[in-house]
Amino acid sequence: MNHQFEICLALGVVVPLISFAILVFFGANPPFGKPRAAYLAFAAIATSCVLSSYVLINWYGLSVAERTELTENAFRYHWADFGNISIDVGVKLDSLTVIMYFMVTFIASCIHAFSIGYMSGHSDEVGGKCKYHRFFAYFGLFSFSMLGLVISSSLLFLFIFWELVGLCSYLLIGFYFHEKYASDAGMKAFITNRVGDFGFIVGLALVVLYTGTFDLDAAAASFAEQYHTGTGIFAESISLFGWHVSGMTLATLMGIGLFCGAMGKSAQFPLHVWLPDAMAGPTPVSALIHAATMVAAGVYLVARVFRLLTPDAQMFIAVIGCITLTITALIAIVQTDIKKILAYSTLSQLGYMVFGMGVGAWTAALFHLMTHAFFKAMLFLGSGQVIEGCHHEKNIMKMGGLSRKMPWTGRTFLVGVLAIAGFGIPWLHIGDIKFGLGGFFSKDEILAVAYERAFNMGGDGHGESHESGGTHGENEDHAAPVHGDGHAMANVAEGVQLASADTNASALLAAQSAMASSESGDAHHAEHGRADKMKIAGTLPSLPKWMFWLPIFIAYVTPFYMMRCYWLTFRGTPRDHHVHDHAHEIPWMWVPLVILAVGTLVCSYMLFRPMIADAGGVATHAAGIVAIDGEAHSWEDTSGQVMLTVTHGSGMDNPHNALALIVGFSWLIGMGLAWLIYRNGPALAGRIKDSVPGLALVHHALEQKLYFDHVYNYALVGGTKAFGKLMGAADGVLDFVVDAVAYLFRGIGVFAGRQLDMGVEKRDIGLVDNIANFLAWITYMTGTGLRRPQNGRIRTYVLLTAGAAGIALLFVLFWPHSSDAAEVLSATAQP
Amino acid sequence: MIEDAAFYIFAGVSLFSAIAVVLSKNIVRAAVGLLGTLGGVACLYFLADANLLGVIQLIVYAGGTLILIVFGIMLTSQSPWVGFLPTKVQAIAASIVAVILTIGIVRLVTLVPWAQRNPDELSQSLTVKSIGDALLTTYLVPFEVASVLLLVVMIGAAYLARTEK
């Protein structure tokens, strides 16, 4: 087997590691030193990028069948056995890997190039630590771990790289570790991620426990088998202290556990608090790690383990995504720090992706991941340019009118804003080329799926396809030509193992053939009617309505706050002349921006679209154009019915016309509103806030980030402290009672003794006094005796423990029935 | 026969040293007693065909840990021969507990008819190779975990023992 792709990908992973190793040990001194260290790092990642381009081009030069074959025979090396579990080192080679890999290397290359300029202003020496080379060394390590994460075929290695990525994030957030806020932010990110990783480990442990393998494909196959036989993890119900969670199996918990990891890394709702603080790192770090690649790793993870998610787990994911995208977008409206705005918008977009994963829009979510990576990296680099140009001024209230000073930055930023706002015109197209930018397609596709799930579930077409399952053999013959497609998909996201395990396979295949025959679809224009055939509706729980309307609402909010950010920064009149006068565009730093802008445009125009669709396995290349949103997810409910999620035709029918009507012009409305309000600076907004009753309150709440940090601080930190205090107090009370009893009786005794002594002849003292004293002594000794065992001395505790154990042992052994104990023991004593 | 005698000799050395550990008032002497116990037990390991374990006991325990302990004693002692003695009550209580424990465990051990291997097989000793193989196959996870633990301990100990700034 020719493993040229695997070798290229693995080489691309190793090269940044080598650059890291060189830089971290020798980077500070000649021959590397200040500029050359960066060149080395850039050369390394550029090498990876070239390799990945080679793989990308050649991969898509192959036919689907060839790709399938390559995926199945991808490189695996048997590394070790842990008991019964064998660990393979291998490369997961499929379309998703190839595209994701290319995306990471491409964006990382641009950001490396940008960083050369960005970091050149940084002094070499801060506190005796040379920082310049350290930055690029960490970048190398990050690239290594991120790429390793992407190509890992085994969950174990995925987890290892996952943690390495987290480590890099920590190191880079805390890059200015001499500043307290930066090191605090790094710590916060790290700890928050640990919370998520705890869930990840639980999920991982469940996977290994019940499937006995770390390998993604093998685990999915085993999982499908367990599902069909209703054994293993599906036979385990969740119970907590005897309380059973009805209707949920352990499989759901496993899915949620795995998703917890993604929650940490992709900063989803309860754990989202670290990402805005992570902006303490240098801006290229924010661009690379906290916008484009690392935070997307969570979504990538969900995509990878999609086959292990039950409908309940998916619903959980969708809810979390929905909450995240809503609250963070709202918070973004009121932020004044340019990087914070972008951070919250990132959170919101990540929420969209996770939401998409949750509702089953597998392809759309990944498509959104790709487009978002490009424009968000570009936006961050633009903000970095602004910050650097304005001498580390981050407050957009002090900016304005910068587009004259830094024209390229302004232009590319605008492209980014348009892309994230979902700029595009529904229904307008020239031939197959539609008019719109990245977010327009990707976000709307997620919404389209949500729409299907919210309104159109119910299964017309379900019966038909299920019946077709009856004529199994016939259908299989018929479906044979497209089987390859299905297979490619199976290896990436969904289980053919699962589908082909029973007659439902034919249903799936029917769906695929239907899709395969569908040509030229697009998000908002297509022939009607086809979609009906594609709808292999199932009985997935339909989505609550609010989970459709909230993202729609946020689709209006997003353009608003992005426009606000753009206008206050680049347009209008300068509000702080000091900042404005000194602002300048650093030469050549805009080149990566332009490259990324071009990338945004290109990927908006569907370059990645077919590729991801292919990763989903439901695209065809016969016509050269692909437009079907084929979520590659099939699931089956407990009754064994097909629960293939909606595989709708992306707005080819009426509902999607409606959707286009609902959100198609959200960018225009949102941005227009923002323009109206912020046209002349923030003053009008302030007035509106003051004049509308209640708005100030909301504003304040949003400014305080909806009090998440406060709540965490109060509940977790304070709670722990309070618990400690409570324990201390309880201890004090006990001690007090014991002491008080002792002293009370002693006092009584002494007092009594004295009273009796008074005026009594000496000979009485012996008797009376002694009695009294004896009483007092007894009580005193009782008190101190009670006190003594808890004297905090380790030796006493040792003594008590050992003594108790010994006495227990004697009791067991010398009791009349000790022979029974001996029998039991001798039974266990056999080898 | 000689092996039996050797067992009693080594066991006696270990026990005698252990008693010396308990009875000595001077902590350095206790450490020397521990050295005796470790050496005696290592010899027992050799006797029980556990050569590698015996050597590890000597190199890690006697050669490393014990020296660390003596080092710790030297760094933390204020005047040379001050021993902190327990009160008589404590000593008596501890002795009683120890006697109880001893009686209990010895009784337990003698009560159980321990299954033993065929005496012919007893002389088959394990080579270092087989233990090494087992460590890298069956016990790979504990092995790796142990290495991680050692790393953590190394960092932790260095952090704890560093001089305060």
Place this chain on the structure above:
Amino acid sequence: MLATIGLQHYLILSALIFSLGVLCMATKRNAIGILIGVELVLNSANINLVGFSKYQTGKGDGQIFAVFVILLAAAEAALAIAIFMNFYNNVRTIDVDRGDELRG
């Protein structure tokens, strides 16, 4: 009674050393003395492991576990000594009875 050496001999020796270790832990006021007692106890456990390994399983597992015990004991001693250093730096003595600030 004690004709040929068997498993019981190892176990009894182990029991004796264990008790002595506990006694050492309970009577030494010097923190390092307590550590020495712990080492004795761990050694007694190792004797058991080796005894069982030789007389029952015949495989290397007992020895391997004993290796891990030794390793952990070394790690524990290193940490303990580091803690005692800190203790000494704070309290200026190594007498554990003096470290009773948290006493109830």
Place this chain on the structure above:
Amino acid sequence: MASITLPWVERNPKTLTSQRRTALTLLYSLAFLHVLLVIASWAWLTPLSSAAKDLTDGRIPLVLILCVGSVIGMLTFVTAALVVTFYRLVGRILAAPWVAFIIFIGAIVGIILLAWLHAEAFAFVKNMAHPAYTDVNPAPKIFGTSIEYEQSVRSIYEQNLEPYAFKIPFVGNVTVLAAYILWPLQFAIVRDLVAVGGIIGFISIVPGFGIWWERKIAGRMQSRMGPMRAGGWHGWAQSAADGIKLIFKEDYVPPSGDGLLFRLAPYFALVPAICAFIALPFAAAWVFRDLDVALIFILAMLGIEVMGVILAGWASNNKWSVYGAMREACQMVSYEIPMGMALLIPVMTAGSLNLGAIAEAQGGGFWTWFIFKNVWCFAAFFIYYCAALASCKRAPFDLPESESELVAGFLTEYSGFRWSLFFFGEYAAMFVISGLATILFLGGWMSPFPSEWADKLIDPNTNHFVATIIRGVVAENPLWFIAKATFMFFLQLWIRWTLPRIRIDQVLYACVQVLLPMMMVVLLGNTLWILAVDHWSWMQTTDMIINWILAALGVAVVIGMLAIASYGFRHNKALVGSMAADQLPGK
């Protein structure tokens, strides 16, 4: 040179003469008694000894004691009587100026004889050992291997071994006598005791010789003569004289110290060093116990040795002693790590933990020695040697006893016999680390020539003795091991008098920040190198080329050293600061 004077002879000739006369009478009468015993027993036992075919025959010990024992006793007494009679002559002989020449010639002859004896005995033991050599669990052992001793001796007895079958007139069959003499060795405990005796004897020789040698080297390096008086030739008896002096010195125990530990400490320093010899092979099967963990065992023993030093320092209750002890503790604990890691390199290269296997993997000529194997092994050798120097507290790492700062470190309060025990331990440990270096890196007991040459040189018709000697010289011999180890020992002395002592912080820096990282790189490098050589054929070529380059380097260094030495030897009068002897009056 002044002749040796024995003061107690000169002081009071009269009494001494009478004493001598008494002694002579006693000795001669004893010798005469033994002569009678010999004659009587020989007459009685000759028929009996030829009858005793069975080695378990109870009469054999009788023969041994009566016949062999009385001959030995007679010779001893006669020799003693002759010495007493001609004591002046003996003294003169010892002190004569030409004694150096005789000793020199004698040493050469002696070494050759010794080589022959060793080779003979070595071959003998190894042949016997052969069938059991690979046995997993051998029975009672001599020199570490299972030997069917009775059978071997019986085979000698039954004259199955042709070369041993020759007779001496009036004495009888030599092999029978040999069998009688070797009779006690059939008992395992006797063999062990003999081996232990041999080890202890060797350990007593090492410091005796080493201290004298060290002082001579020190003298030469400082352009003086070193000890010249005790004994005759170049003060050869200096160590013995020192030993006698030390035994008679006051045994001082500091009253404020911990007396018990003070008395105990020297043994903690000495006994582990002796124990290390248990597992140190002098040649294949020439080891007391052939442990599979010998390497780690020796390392462990070297580690425990520190305990003695620490206790000595602590028990002395002396500031300088405690400083010395603490230095030793941290130095030893640190240097054990790079040392142990360096020892892994040859283990990895040979693929075996067995010292014998490691040494025999280097039998193809000096270029197959592991020091020349590849760059990593080359580096590992030097790292090992540095770390070993430090763990042996030899200069330049002799911080624990640095006399210029700490009086004498942990030795400050010691005197007399206890003091000398520390030196016994130290010199024994020095030999152990030299031996370990020899086995692991310098081919052990293999000669610098490929061992196949021996087979080519010996054709089947070669005389047995000649063949044995050839094999001993060309292939393998314990003497090769001793020679190499002695050279490494010499290097330590050389380094001590060449390099200045470094500071304690430099010592620790050198370990933790230099040797340890270097060693880690070497370890990784060697691993990858071995892997690469296994997998790629072009790496094998590279490996070979590097091997040859390193071997050539080694040869060049040795030749260079010899050239410099010979230059110095020839021109020593022209060199700056020539020998003090040349400046003596009368020259």
